[in-house]
Amino acid sequence: NVALNAVAGRPKEEYGLEPQGLDEIRPGCWQVDERVKDMNAGGILGSMCFPSFPGFAGRLFATEDHEFSLALVQAYNDWHVEEWxxxxxxxxxxxxxxxxxxxxxxxxxxxxxxxxxxxxxxxxENPAAMGYPSFHDFEHWKPMWDALVDTDTVLNVHIGSSGRLAITAPDAPMDVMITLQPMNIVQAAADLLWSRPIKEYPGLKIALSEGGTGWIPYFLERVDRTYEMHSTWTGQDFGGKLPSEVFREHFLTCFIADPVGVATRELIGVDNICWEADYPHSDSMWPGAPEQLHEVLTANQVPDDQINKMTYQNAMRWYHWDPFTHIGKDQATVGALRKAAEGHDVSIQALSKKEKTG
Structure with missing residues (x-):
């Protein structure tokens, strides 16, 4: 479903109604001109757009005809880079x-x-759940690790991309799944941190996409404790470093609002945090993200230099991305972007054509 959970601009009563067609979602979800207008209206300068219909790991294109499948992947990448x-x-x-x-x-x-x-x-976030070798099969994935490091390319592991949902029981309320959905990124973080590539490739970069940050201080505490108590018999060796130190060398994390993560940012590492928008999904604060983010940052007395890192500088550094080659900083502020979007309709509109049940 190209429109999976594309609920930006729709009333919350429709959040549980998956769109059945493009006429039930904002044009900004699939038209690039409208997307940029929505970004401007939301005070967002830059965006990294994950693939919806082929799946975050391209599962839709994995057919029995590998030559055909490769052509599909390359066609998508060409469209995404050149046209979008x-x-x-x-x-x-x-x-x-x-x-x-x-x-x-x-x-x-x-x-x-x-x-x-x-x-x-x-x-x-979990190739094994998709029927492929796990991250721990070093030789299988070695060509990919080599290419990532050689080109300084970031591996973005996105929550739920394996298709494995966190459902505790068939009769569990939907709220259980929604609550637990970001938690599978914790499993991915552990899987990758304890994997061989982290030790073999000092330059390997991994982004934990859409996983939040509030859990990370405890996670780092736990991996250090695990290393202290069990590395003697498990054989783990990080060359004299603690797992928490290695995590900060390799991982980028992201948050939407996450007051707990912002409050504990020093324990996480300010250089390892990026803000994310999640447009057009239901965790997004669009179009009021700047105001809500400002409220969280102000409440936690975050200084300007740290705000700059988390809102754009870390992303620029990690992804070789420099928006200011085309846009002056004076035109990249929330106010300037919104001025460019004057007259663009951001009102909440009911778009679903089917009735909500249950």
């Missing part, structure tokens, strides 16, 4: 869709796109 991102230079951080069934072909696709300035790869 190319329509508004510097407004989007381009992203490569992986050839997940073939690490050698995946490595080639990473290199092909890095040559035109793409330093982001979308990937599953």
């Amino acid at each position: 991102c190319g329509a508004y230079p510097a407004r989007f951080i381009p992203m490569t869709l992986p050839v997940i069934w073939d690490p050698v072909a995946c490595a080639a696709e990473i290199r092909r796109n890095a040559a035109r300035g793409v330093h982001s790869l979308t990937f599953t």
Whole structure:
């Protein structure tokens, strides 16, 4: 479903009604001109757009005909880079869709796109759940790891991309799944932190996409305790470093509002945090994100230099992205962006054509 949970601009009563067609979602979800207008209206300068209909790891394109599948992936990547991102230079951080069934072909696709300035790869948080070798099968994924490091490309593991939902029981309320959905990124963080690639590749960069940050201080405390108590018999060795130190060297995290994460940012590492929008999904604060974010940052007395890192500088550094090559900083403020969107309709509108049940 290309419109999966695309509820931006719709009333909360419709959040549980998946759109049945493009006429039931904002045009900004699928038309690039309208997307930039929505970004301007929401005070957002840049965006990295994850793939919806092929899946975050490209599962839709994984057919039995691998030559055909590769052509599909390359066609999507060409469209995304040249037509979507190319329509508004510097407004989007381009992203490569992986050839997940073939690490050698995946490595080639990473290199092909890095040559035109793409330093982001979308990937599953758990390949084993999709029927592929796990992150711990080093030799299988080695061509991909090599390509990521050689091109300084970030591996973005997105929550739920494996298709494994956190459902505790068939009769559990939907609220249980929604609450637990970001938690599978915790499993991915542990899986990757204890994996061989982290030790083999000092330059490996991994982004935990849409996973929040409030859980990270306890996670870092737990991995250090695990290392202290069990590394003697498990054989883990980080070369004299603690797992928490290694985490800060390799991982980028993100938050939407997350007051707890902002309050504990020093324990996480300010250089390891990015703000995210989540447009057009239901966790998004669009179009009022700047005001809500400002409220959280002010309540926690976050200084300007840290705000700058979390809201744009860390993203620029990690993804080789410089929006100011095309846009002056005076035109990149929330006020300037919103002025450019004057007259653009951001009102809440009911769009669903089916009645809510249950």
